[in-house]
Amino acid sequence: MPDVLHELRAIAPSHEIPAWASKVAAGGHEPAEGQPIVRGVDALRLAPTTPAGRRRTSLLLGLAAVVALVALVIAAAWWKPWEPRVATPAAKPTTMTTADDQKPAAATARRQASGSIVQSPTMSSAVLCEAWRQDFTMDQGGCINVISTLTGIDWTTIPWAKTGTDGTRAAAGTVQGTLQGESFAVDSVLETILPTPSPAPELKLCGAAPLAGTTTKDAEQLVQSLVNGYQTVWWTGATSTSAGVLNIAVTADYVGSTRDAVTNSSYKGAYCVGTLPGPTFVDINRMDFSQISYASGSGPHSLLYGQPVIALPRVNLRVMIRVPEQDPQIAAVYGPDWAAYVFVDPLFTLVP
Amino acid sequence: MTTDFSELYGQFAGRVLAYARRHTNRDDAEDVVAETFQVAWRRRDVMPEEALPWLLGVAHNVMRSQWRAARRTTPADTLERLSDVAGDSLEVGVVRRQELVELLAKLPDHEREALLLVAWDDLSADQAAQVLGISAGAVRVRIHRARKRLQAVKEALDA
Numbered sequence: 001m002p003d004v005l006h007e008l009r010a011i012a013p014s015h016e017i018p019a020w021a022s023k024v025a026a027g028g029h030e031p032a033e034g035q036p037i038v039r040g041v042d043a044l045r046l047a048p049t050t051p052a053g054r055r056r057t058s059l060l061l062g063l064a065a066v067v068a069l070v071a072l073v074i075a076a077a078w079w080k081p082w083e084p085r086v087a088t089p090a091a092k093p094t095t096m097t098t099a100d101d102q103k104p105a106a107a108t109a110r111r112q113a114s115g116s117i118v119q120s121p122t123m124s125s126a127v128l129c130e131a132w133r134q135d136f137t138m139d140q141g142g143c144i145n146v147i148s149t150l151t152g153i154d155w156t157t158i159p160w161a162k163t164g165t166d167g168t169r170a171a172a173g174t175v176q177g178t179l180q181g182e183s184f185a186v187d188s189v190l191e192t193i194l195p196t197p198s199p200a201p202e203l204k205l206c207g208a209a210p211l212a213g214t215t216t217k218d219a220e221q222l223v224q225s226l227v228n229g230y231q232t233v234w235w236t237g238a239t240s241t242s243a244g245v246l247n248i249a250v251t252a253d254y255v256g257s258t259r260d261a262v263t264n265s266s267y268k269g270a271y272c273v274g275t276l277p278g279p280t281f282v283d284i285n286r287m288d289f290s291q292i293s294y295a296s297g298s299g300p301h302s303l304l305y306g307q308p309v310i311a312l313p314r315v316n317l318r319v320m321i322r323v324p325e326q327d328p329q330i331a332a333v334y335g336p337d338w339a340a341y342v343f344v345d346p347l348f349t350l351v352p
Numbered sequence: 353m354t355t356d357f358s359e360l361y362g363q364f365a366g367r368v369l370a371y372a373r374r375h376t377n378r379d380d381a382e383d384v385v386a387e388t389f390q391v392a393w394r395r396r397d398v399m400p401e402e403a404l405p406w407l408l409g410v411a412h413n414v415m416r417s418q419w420r421a422a423r424r425t426t427p428a429d430t431l432e433r434l435s436d437v438a439g440d441s442l443e444v445g446v447v448r449r450q451e452l453v454e455l456l457a458k459l460p461d462h463e464r465e466a467l468l469l470v471a472w473d474d475l476s477a478d479q480a481a482q483v484l485g486i487s488a489g490a491v492r493v494r495i496h497r498a499r500k501r502l503q504a505v506k507e508a509l510d511a
Contacts, residue, residue, distance in 0.1 A: 004452075004502040008471035010441040011449050013374070017366045023382045024369050 110351045112176040117153060117189070120167030126150045128175060128184065150175065152186040160191055176351055246271040357396065361389055364404055368411050371473060374437045375415050387414045405479040408469070412483055431457035455502050463501070466494035 017025050119126040128148050155161055161170040174190040246269060248258055259273050365385055372384035388411045392399060400406050434453045441449065456464055469480035469491075477495065481488040 004506055005467075005471055005499060007444050007448065007452060008456075008467070010444045011438045011452060012472040012474075013370045013437040013439050015366045015370050017369060020378055021369055021382055021385075024365050024385045 110176060110178055111184075112174055112351050113148070113184070114174050117150065117158070117161070117170040117173070117175065118167060119153070119155075119169070123167075124149075125183070126153045149183045150186050151183045152177065153189070158189050244270070248273045357393060360392070360403060364407055365389070367404060367473065368407055370437065371408050372411055372415065374433055374468065374472075376433075384411050384414050402479070404473075405475060405482040408473065408475075408483045409485065412485075427457055451506075452502075455505055459498055459501060463494045463498035466491050467498040470495060 113128060116129040117126055118129050126149070128150055155168060155170075158170045158173075160173075161168055170189070174192060175184065175186045176188040176190070177184055177186040179185075246262075246267070248262070248271065262271050262273065368388050369381055369385050372381035372388075375381075376384065388407055391410045391414070392403075392407060431454060434456055435450070438449060438453050440446075444452070456468070459467070465484065466480055469475045469483055470477065473480075475483065477491045478488045480495075481491045484491065
């Protein structure tokens, strides 16, 4: 007679996400919300999926409606719209400026990244791994995320490297060199990990007067269409009735198209588009297409995943941009939890 | 932890959903998953290496706070949810599956909870204790009592 616990185990529910759980499958978003903008920021801020979030949203909307009504009455008494007056000139487009110290570095600039270096007989060249697990492939572990293929690795200059029956690896360190299209040309390997990035100069995009009546909701619709070249977006001076100033920081090669997208959108509030130091999308898109092909992810944050690399458990290329120098600015607006959620992998920063 | 958060979600969202689903309806279960991972993100610094028991514990607390605000669930609700979520098994068969579900629905809540954390969520007694915020000894006692109850009814039926 089988034990009841054995029978219960046999009818255990599936742990796969069922078809009806579309919100869970979409990572907490309503499926119709489409592609997110910033991992985590999107999940936590843009998707009011929880009952508490819905209650908060309803409360805020109600409060905003009362405030708007009071403001309307006061404005009507002050403006006296029933009296004739001279027509108000149309608003001028926002002037955009980019500070000199925010010009991007050249694509050929010397850059660095940290991670483990791995070379196995099944790989045509060494790769830089972002993370490492002991219980995966190779007798000494496995590479979880491939950052890039490396050229110019001289193992004799890496005395801390360990060789097993299935390959050689050097634990986390720093490689320095230049991006060379599909690979990273290494000219120096350091045992230490990357130094902590020094604080960036204060972000100066532009100052512009916000237009009343344009809310952050309008801006969010615009932001959802800004994916290519996207780095981050934040608002300054936003209130419940005004979007304030929408700040968009993109890689240098997408400034023009981003500005076009903004001016052609229905968003009519103030905005600024600027750049920050960091890799350009040209840099990123040149990388290692032989091993990585882009695919629209259906994961919790709709990340773009690459295809698995042979002999490695998985490769996971997130096409979001992280510029560590930018973290203080993001943290200043959203708080420290948000800063780390703006990513680029491969992550190459300028050599200080 | 930051770089692994999406992996964490991919790995455990289904598990948390399955756990939530046997306590609440589909819509609320999805909200429980969302709230659980929001808490996980905010408290990722204190999340232990063994994430599943911790996540289920968060989900347990999320649902407890919801239950405080909502009406109590009836035995009929419990039976319906368990029938909906229980898996199919050729070994057990359709009739026996329904019997088991009905027996589970009749167990005291705290005993059923402990038993299913082990039987359905594949947790150890220690991990189940972490989810419920009680001692591992208390979990073992609850499981023992639940199994005795189920076994007694099963033997009576078989006889």
